[in-house]
Amino acid sequence: xxWSYAALLIALVLLSAFSSFIRLICRQLVSPLRRLSGPxxxxxxxxNLAEMHDQENNDLIARWEQAYGSTFVYKGFVGGCRLMTxxxxxxxYILRNAYDYxxxxxxxxxxxxxxxxxxxxxxxxxxxxRRQRKILTPAFSSAHIKTLTPIFWQKAVELRDNxxxxxxxxxxxxxxxxxxxxxxxxxLAGFGYKFESLASSSxxxxxxEFAPGSHDKEPNELSAAFAVIFSTARKFRAIxxxxxxxxxxxxxxxxxxxxxxxxxxxxKIGLQLIDERQEQVLEELHATHDPTETIKPRLGRxxxxxxxxxxxxxxxxxxxxxxxxxxxxxxxxxxxxxxxASGLSWCLFALAQHPQARQRLRQELRELDAKIPRCxxxxxxxxxxxxxxxxxxxxxxxxxxxxxAIEEALGNCKYLDWIIRESxxxxxxxxxxxxVCMRDEDEVPVSGPLGPGDLGGxxxxxxxxxxxxxxxxxxxxxxxxxxxxxxxxLWGEDASVFRPERWEDLPDAVKLIxxxxxxxxxxxxxxGTMTGGNRGCIGWKFALTEIQILLYVLLxxxxxxxxxxxxIEKKVNIVTRPMIQAKPELGNQMPIYVHVENSSDEDEGALxxxxxxxxQSARSISVxxxxxxxxxxxxxxxxxxxxxxxxxxxxxSCEHKRDRRSLANLFPTPFD
Ligand code: HEM
Numbered sequence: 041x042x043w044s045y046a047a048l049l050i051a052l053v054l055l056s057a058f059s060s061f062i063r064l065i066c067r068q069l070v071s072p073l074r075r076l077s078g079p080x081x082x083x084x085x086x087x088n089l090a091e092m093h094d095q096e097n098n099d100l101i102a103r104w105e106q107a108y109g110s111t112f113v114y115k116g117f118v119g120g121c122r123l124m125t126x127x128x129x130x131x132x133y134i135l136r137n138a139y140d141y142x143x144x145x146x147x148x149x150x151x152x153x154x155x156x157x158x159x160x161x162x163x164x165x166x167x168x169x170r171r172q173r174k175i176l177t178p179a180f181s182s183a184h185i186k187t188l189t190p191i192f193w194q195k196a197v198e199l200r201d202n203x204x205x206x207x208x209x210x211x212x213x214x215x216x217x218x219x220x221x222x223x224x225x226x227x228l229a230g231f232g233y234k235f236e237s238l239a240s241s242s243x244x245x246x247x248x249e250f251a252p253g254s255h256d257k258e259p260n261e262l263s264a265a266f267a268v269i270f271s272t273a274r275k276f277r278a279i280x281x282x283x284x285x286x287x288x289x290x291x292x293x294x295x296x297x298x299x300x301x302x303x304x305x306x307x308k309i310g311l312q313l314i315d316e317r318q319e320q321v322l323e324e325l326h327a328t329h330d331p332t333e334t335i336k337p338r339l340g341r342x343x344x345x346x347x348x349x350x351x352x353x354x355x356x357x358x359x360x361x362x363x364x365x366x367x368x369x370x371x372x373x374x375x376x377x378x379x380x381a382s383g384l385s386w387c388l389f390a391l392a393q394h395p396q397a398r399q400r401l402r403q404e405l406r407e408l409d410a411k412i413p414r415c416x417x418x419x420x421x422x423x424x425x426x427x428x429x430x431x432x433x434x435x436x437x438x439x440x441x442x443x444x445a446i447e448e449a450l451g452n453c454k455y456l457d458w459i460i461r462e463s464x465x466x467x468x469x470x471x472x473x474x475x476v477c478m479r480d481e482d483e484v485p486v487s488g489p490l491g492p493g494d495l496g497g498x499x500x501x502x503x504x505x506x507x508x509x510x511x512x513x514x515x516x517x518x519x520x521x522x523x524x525x526x527x528x529x530l531w532g533e534d535a536s537v538f539r540p541e542r543w544e545d546l547p548d549a550v551k552l553i554x555x556x557x558x559x560x561x562x563x564x565x566x567x568g569t570m571t572g573g574n575r576g577c578i579g580w581k582f583a584l585t586e587i588q589i590l591l592y593v594l595l596x597x598x599x600x601x602x603x604x605x606x607x608i609e610k611k612v613n614i615v616t617r618p619m620i621q622a623k624p625e626l627g628n629q630m631p632i633y634v635h636v637e638n639s640s641d642e643d644e645g646a647l648x649x650x651x652x653x654x655x656q657s658a659r660s661i662s663v664x665x666x667x668x669x670x671x672x673x674x675x676x677x678x679x680x681x682x683x684x685x686x687x688x689x690x691x692x693s694c695e696h697k698r699d700r701r702s703l704a705n706l707f708p709t710p711f712d
Contacts, residue, residue, distance in 0.1 A: 065118065072510040073121035077501040078113040079104055087115030096471060096610035101126075101523035102536075110529055111486055111498035111509060114518075122516045123509060126527045127498075128552035129487040130509065134475055134517060135554060135565035138573030139166050144476040144516055154270060154374060154614065157367030161578065162375055169573065171358050176368065176578060179346035185581050187341045188229040189447060192586050193437045195221050195228075196593035198238050203598065203634045204434070211603070214388050215618060215630040218381040218590075223263065223373070225586060230372040231313050231344035235263045262309045266373055268302035310366045317348045324349075343372060372579075378615045379469045380583045384590055385618055385630040386467030387460065390538045391595075392602040392632060397459065397540055398595075404455045405596045411449050415442030433597040433637075450588050458540035460587055461558040466538055468562040471522040471616045477511040484509045490529065490549040521561040522616075524553060556580055599635040606631055 113121040220237040227235040391398040417439035488496035556566035556576040568574025607621040617628040
């Protein structure tokens with residue numbers, strides 16, 4: 041072969057390897073987005089991405105909004121213009137046409153490796169998504185979520201009793217505890233799996249109703265495997281960005297032995313769970329059709345059982361494969377665990393900062409007792425049987441009638457509702473998401489004037505006011521969920537302030553936000569269509585019910601505080617978690633103090649005694665005994681002294697540990 045052939049061959053190989061990069065550069069050069077104004081870019085390679093990494097702490101988007109209006113461009117990888125808009129009309133248009141505005145490939149790739157799998161609902165697009173969403177919808181209906189609430193109560197009580205067991209003035213990391221609680225909940229409610237991450241040795245046996253065939257012997261095997269996959273995926277490196285644009289680099293993914301084992305474990309347990317549910321669902325069918333069968337089998341209620349039942353009822357052509365079902369298990373864990381834990385942690389944070397709101401909420405929660413019939417599920421830990429009904433404390437909520445009555449009453453708690461709305465508005469666990477235009481050309485409308493002094497539209501880089509944005513195929517759009525939830529143009533001057541009372545009377549402009557929940561984009565949009573695609577959070581009712589019950593159980597009989605000297609920052613890594621500003625090396629943390637009121641009233645005799653309630657030994661007594669003698673090694677350790685500037689916090693034992701100097705801080709998250 042002559043030199044010229046060899047050179048040609050090398051050129052062809054290089055061309056094919058770099059083809060997507062070359063296409064990217066060409067597309068960027070002709071994008072109509074270049075006509076929009078926006079901030080200057082400090083770096084050719086990373087554009088504005090590096091400064092965006094800390095956007096939740098430096099108010100960057102609000103400053104850009106103030107300088108360039110609600111619709112502008114910023115620079116992404118190698119100088120590409122990306123659209124960013126907080127305009128409610130533009131956002132509604134993009135989200136309503138979800139299948140023409142899917143997630144960009146690099147975001148899907150990142151979510152897939154982050155454990156959601158390539159076939160999970162979070163990642164698939166178009167017809168595949170429509171088909172999966174239809175099969176999954178029955179599992180997330182309000183009626184079905186109501187059947188799962190006993191799990192939420194059980195785990196809430198278990199968490200509360202863990203917190204109660206610590207000596208007074210103990211600082212605890214609420215985030216890691218809430219993470220454990222929500223992991224246990226999604227395990228049981230999602231697929232009947234006992235993670236037992238809330239102090240496994242002392243945990244009460246999960247209701248067998250929800251855990252048929254659970255894996256008692258190795259309860260934490262799946263949890264460990266998931267942690268490996270999730271934490272590895274969360275370490276965002278330069279190579280991750282390059283892999284997005286140079287697909288051939290994906291072949292060089294780190295696939296260590298630990299990672300391979302973790303994936304194999306997830307697959308093994310997932311397939312085992314699916315087989316068990318399939319068998320169980322077939323038994324149900326058999327029993328329903330057998331006239332001699334007198335006792336109907338209990339229908340599996342976890343999300344996986346409902347999914348399998350719904351799948352079996354779907355035509356063979358539309359049905360999900362085992363691989364697709366398997367991906368939903370990891371999707372449920374990835375999408376439904378840390379999001380809710382983070383939402384709850386931020387809610388506790390907001391309440392700790394606002395004593396008046398906290399006291400009003402706690403009073404409302406206590407007053408519920410007066411509205412519901414006396415229950416029979418008070419344990420030996422309840423303060424005193426002779427106390428007036430409304431003062432019974434530390435109820436175990438074991439009576440189904442009592443739980444149902446409270447659930448109904450919680451639904452009518454106006455202030456609780458405002459608190460949840462306000463904290464999820466100001467502290468959205470998912471800060472932003474991305475979309476890409478897949479129409480050859482499109483024109484996205486933006487709103488006109490929204491009120492006095494507002495001119496509507498946006499001003500392009502030539503100084504012309506415009507009321508639509510032209511896009512070409514492959515143009516990238518950032519949907520800044522948190523910035524929309526806090527936009528002054530929509531919410532008013534006090535948009536960044538925690539003020540639950542704002543929900544009494546919202547500005548009209550807010551009602552244009554196409555939010556699934558409370559006119560916020562926290563769970564994304566609520567106006568998706570079957571034809572245009574519906575990508576709003578499928579688990580929003582699950583999450584809200586879980587948040588309601590956990591807040592009620594934790595705050596009814598305990599107060600929370602934070603050290604005012606400890607400054608908390610937001611750290612975005614797909615989910616937005618708290619971090620102590622002065623102690624980044626500790627990783628994600630939400631340090632709080634729990635105050636058990638009148639704790640001196642709680643005589644140790646009652647706590648360690650053998651009082652029988654409803655024929656049962658009080659369960660939480662054993663929790664306390666075990667936790668204080670240290671026999672639950674997996675639980676996060678509290679500090680016993682007050683910290684100054686967070687200095688006495690222990691290293692979090694959970695997997696959120698971060699190294700500030702790591703590349704994760706220099707490079708953007710997949711959603712930037
Ligand atoms: C406070 C808690 C939660 C928040 C803030 C939240 C937020 C979101 C957001 C913003 C999206 C849209 C992502 C995008 O398209 O870019 C989403 C999607 C999704 N969420 Fe949630 N989520 C929460 C809890 C849950 C729970 C508990 C589950 C399941 C048990 C869940 C399952 C899902 C799934 C499967 C999707 C993909 C839906 C689709 O694309 O059709 N989420 N969530």
